[in-house]
Amino acid sequence: MADDLRAEVRKRAGMLGFDVCRFASASASWSAGERLAHFVEAGRHGDMGWMETTLERRAHPTAMWEGARSAIVLGLNYGPEHDPLPEMQDASAGYISVYARGDDYHEVIKGRLKTLAGQIAARTGEEVKVFVDTAPLMEKPLAQRAGLGWQGKHTNLLSRSHGNWLFLGVILTATEFEPDAPEGEHCGTCTACLDACPTAAFPAPFQLDARRCLSYLTIEFAGPWPVEFRTAAGSRIYGCDDCLAVCPWNKFAAAAREGRVQARDALVSPRLADLAALDDAAFRALFTKSPVKRIGRDRFVRNVLYAIGNSGDAEQIPSAEALLDDPNPVVRDAAEWALARLTT
DSSP states (O other): OHHHHHHHHHHHHHHTTOEEEEEOOOOSSSSSHHHHHHHTTTTTTTTTHHHTTTHHSSSHHHHHHHTTOOOEEEEEOOOOOOSEEEEEEEEBEEEEOOGGGGSOOHHHHHHHHHHHHHHHHHOOOEEEEESSSSSSSOOOHHHHTTTEEEOOOTTSSEEETTBBBBEEEEEEESOOOOOOOOOOOHHHHHOHHHHHHOOOHHSSTTTTGGGGGGHHIOOOOOOOOOOHHHHHTTEEEEOOOOOHHGGEEEEEOOHHHOOOGGOOGGGGSSHHHHHOOOOHHHHHHTTEEEEEEGGHHHHHHHHHHHHHHHEEEEEHHHHHTTTTOSHHHHHHHHHHHHHHHOOO
């Protein structure tokens, strides 16, 4: 019965569009807390104070839910059609991270997880809980424990089949499933991801300092950036894929099959002048159903202005000038910086 149920769950996961479905024990006998505690104690979480306040709950699944016995970890491939590296090197257009070019993956995955979880609950009579990066659950260590991949030197999940391009979702269940074998680490001597980082955000292999990471700065950080990071950002206006895109394991990855996570044309190499001109309503319209929407117009336009300052294009000067009187002081600061870069 147990093996039949595992096979049934995998089959149903595939029918729902998931590319990977594997099982791990939710036992408290293992913990991801030590690595996370080191990250927080060193202050590398920046302004993400919620990581500190939820530290103990993040250590292992049973800290989230005492009744959890197994974790079903699911992966949805979001691989790009083309190598994104050339886009990141194009100063004339904005760069939006691959993961954010389609619909918000939280919404894409959540409904399917709930459907699968409901089917499991109906089959087993046991309680289930669903997680998609919205609760203090450590998905990447769980994914490695379930054998989906391993955390690379850039701290992201790497898959031998899907490279760096997997969205993760987790179902915790009170049902005891036979766990899959964990995945070992297969980075070897490669340091491509560490070497590619434009802001030197990796103090050592397998360690990240979020305060230096462009994904953190463009998305999580609300204030004016330190100048050194503004220039290093280049054209990156939401997220940063350098460490992901250079990984040799991507050669095994296929493009995403799921239409909702595929890139919208309007979000691939968008014109900086068009983005700088967005008011709040236009911003919300452009990024409907997109994860970009959650950072708000002001933070996004700040990022766009840093990219304008880095463009070296005098034709962008009017876009910066138009925002010198913006109501938001962070936007005004970014406009002044961009204008100074383009006129001196």
